[in-house]
Amino acid sequence: MSKVEKVIKTTQNHYLNMYDLETLNKNGHQGLYHVASRARDVAELKLNTHVNKPDGVIIYALYGEKRDRVVLIRQYRFSIGDYIYEFPAGLVDEGEDYHQAGIRELKEETGLAFHPLEVDEMYSRPFFTTIGMTDESCAAVYGTANGKLSKDGLEDGEEIEVVLADRTEIRRILKEENVSLVCAYMMMHFLHEDPAEPFGFLNLKER
Structure with a gap:
């Protein structure tokens, strides 16, 4: 199964921020994925909380x-x-x-x-x-x-x-x-x- 190996927050905005995800796919290839989120920090991202709280x-x-x-x-x-x-x-x-x-x-x-x-x-x-x-x-x-x-x-x-x-x-x-x-x-x-x-x-x- 694919997985996220590291997450880096790249912006400091009030309502919306960008995060870079260093990923590993099912074939073992590394990649970089960009995600926008309402989360205020890495810990609040849904990929970490696994709680679908409505934004x-x-x-x-x-x-x-x-x-x-x-x-x-x-x-x-x-x-x-x-x-x-x-x-x-x-x-x-x-x-x-x-x-x-x-x-x-x-x-x-x-x-x-x-x-x-x-x-x-x-x-x-x-x-x-x-x-x-x-x-x-x-x-x-x-x-x-x-x-x-x-x-x-x-x-x-x-x-x-x-x-x-x-x-x-x-x-x-x-x-x-x-x-x-x-x-x-x-x-x-x-x-x-x-x-x-x-x-x-x-x-x-x-x-």
Whole structure:
């Protein structure tokens, strides 16, 4: 089995750092692998802890009494030099569970109030995002949102437009726009879900 022989932290940033992994593959060949991580030091990397603690939360919120619109954000991302459609999301703060993080992040990014649903753990436990590049994992929270849109909670560096997308707009976005993969899959799912049971794929208990 392949293994990591040594890990070296190469940056000193607040939210994201780079690590060089000196590796040995299954054939005995040495290599160098680069990993981005939210971990603050080598000891906190998931390859050392083997604990999948969520770094962030992704928020799947349906808006309105009919729950017929999905809360999306259209955000400028430096990595592509363009705007992309995503779900509201953010980091989980120390001492915060991901439901609390979802409520806080939706309020900050959109001004809306989020009402999370309690679902089976297999839907809400953290999953890895882009495992070839990072050990980051995120938990998904599901629920409804109401209230008025506001930009008051945005940070100075955030360039975000909130979109309350109905099924017609979702079809257009999928055909024409940059979309994150997780967001695209859930939008496709929403298109074909029974409008009377928009959370039918979850085992629901009201929180």
